[in-house]
Amino acid sequence: MVLYQMLAGHPHVDGVDLYGHNLTEPVALASAVPQFVGATDVVLQPYSEQVVMAQDDVVFFATSAGVTRTAAVPYITAGFPMIDLSGDLRLKQPDLYTQWYHKPAAAKQILAQTHYGLSDLQSSAGMAAIANPGCYATATLLGLAPLVQSGLIMTDSIIVDAKSGTSGAGKHPGELTHFSQANENLQVYKVNQHQHIPEILQQLQVWDQSIAAIQFNTTLLPITRGLMSTIYARVWPDVTAAAIDEAFTSTFADVAGVRYTGDRLPNLKEVVGTDYCDVGAVFNPTTGMVMVVSVIDNLIKGAGGQAIQNMNQMFGFPEMAGEPVNVILP
């Protein structure tokens, strides 16, 4: 829904076709999603990869885990632009996917052809198949990148305490997301089993091969949208607050979708509704620890917005074209 809304208003997109896997004939969008009651002329079509490749220029998959490991193959084989929002194509090693997602993995040669589209730090220009990063992975990697790339922290000391609103769990309600359970509550979940752990580690190892593990935890917040990743790490003895500040300033100086807030730590309401990731960092000389706070809208920077940034890079559009930049005011 959110991806469609953004694509429908994108200045370089002249049409959006919507496909549903369970349809045998077209239905009005509003009959499936009542919020789109005003979009009387928009339909959902039965899905067919032949139709997609004939009438569209790029395909986005906003599908459950386990779908694109096979559904994306015809597009990747044909070199047709494809952006996958699910986790199926992010991990390069198939056995890791099976271990963390508890499902059969895509073939290794398919995984080898997909680009991990962390759009603010590694452009998708020239790429055809994109694995759009997970929401927790996006906030965490953007918060850690300056510290890891500049070699400021002891890499065995990384601890991530991340929290998300319930929309991160998708459309099907579950035990944790049932209103009476989630409302006015905080729930730790997937302890040491979160599927974004191997994804984060895989990218950290691209930046620094010596990183062997991270401590990573997730908590469900009683809100609909927004994700905060709070990151702690021990810095090397001579590292100063000024060196940390310089690492963040230089890493994000020319990055359109990340705003470094210095030692003023950001909160969710300054990014919810936008494609920005806001990142702040504070050094504590007493403990020798740096604390980073990285916030995103899980449905935008954590999913559809980053997918559009990847599309913009693939097609040479301005980096933030079609991206929402205004917060949802209280």
Ligand SMILES: NC(=O)C1=CN([C@@H]2O[C@H](COP(=O)(O)OP(=O)(O)OC[C@H]3O[C@@H](n4cnc5c(N)ncnc54)[C@H](OP(=O)(O)O)[C@@H]3O)[C@@H](O)[C@H]2O)C=CC1
């Ligand atoms: N929500 C978030 O914050 C984020 C989500 N993601 C990932 O992005 C993807 C989409 O997220 P979200 O919209 O929240 O997920 P939802 O669970 O809300 O929606 C999943 C969609 O997948 C479709 N689907 C299910 N099975 C199949 C199938 N066999 N073939 C084709 N389509 C199928 C469903 O269609 P139907 O209902 O008609 O069966 C539904 O539209 C997921 O993989 C999710 O993990 C990634 C980052 C953040």
Ligand SMILES: CC(=O)N[C@@H](CCC(=O)OP(=O)(O)O)C(=O)O
């Ligand atoms: C609140 C909540 O449940 N969030 C989801 C977000 C991850 C997700 O969307 O899944 P993939 O990125 O792996 O596709 C979770 O923690 O599993």
